[in-house]
Amino acid sequence: MTNYRVFAGWMPGLLVLGLLQACSEQFDPWHQDANTGRWYTQALVAQGQQVYQSHCASCHGAKAEATPQWIKPDADGLYPPPPLNGTAHAWHHPFPMLKKTINEGTSGRMPAWQDKLSDAEVDAVIAWFQSLWPDQGYLIWQRRHKH
Numbered sequence: 001m002t003n004y005r006v007f008a009g010w011m012p013g014l015l016v017l018g019l020l021q022a023c024s025e026q027f028d029p030w031h032q033d034a035n036t037g038r039w040y041t042q043a044l045v046a047q048g049q050q051v052y053q054s055h056c057a058s059c060h061g062a063k064a065e066a067t068p069q070w071i072k073p074d075a076d077g078l079y080p081p082p083p084l085n086g087t088a089h090a091w092h093h094p095f096p097m098l099k100k101t102i103n104e105g106t107s108g109r110m111p112a113w114q115d116k117l118s119d120a121e122v123d124a125v126i127a128w129f130q131s132l133w134p135d136q137g138y139l140i141w142q143r144r145h146k147h
């Protein structure tokens, strides 16, 4: 009986551990794909390019290079679409934050995509623009996640 109670007391803790495990298995920024050396596969990057060209290129530029003057707000005090190619600050944001911005948009002019893109498509588009990042930016971004 006593043993049973001790075990029951541990149950919620075990459940939380299990959930954390499940989450970290879903996305691992430290995973090294055999071909890309990064968390994503080449196939995911190819899928992401399609998503990007259809939905994002009109604002962020065909090569994710727009807008060069991304630091300057417009007359309304709103910021233009920043480059996602590693020259602006997308690499400051850990994966969950990038996903949140894409899914929910911002109070500025970035639209929300959660009703238009699947979870897998959002992952793919992130993989695509990350494939443009130089290794140094990628490494700094990687270190923003806990091991």
Ligand code: HEC
Pocket (backbone or CB within 6 Å): 051, 052, 055, 056, 057, 058, 059, 060, 079, 080, 081, 082, 084, 088, 089, 090, 091, 093, 098, 101, 102, 106, 107, 108, 109, 110, 111, 113, 125, 126
């Ligand atoms: C209508 C124009 C528009 C479209 C289309 C658009 N964006 Fe944006 N995006 C913006 C603007 C403007 C910002 C800056 C928002 C702000 O500062 O509030 C932004 C910001 C972002 C950021 C944050 C970057 C950073 O450095 O903090 C990411 C990531 C992003 N967009 C990804 C995407 C992706 C992926 C798509 C396509 C699925 C997309 N955007 C489509 C206008 C757009």
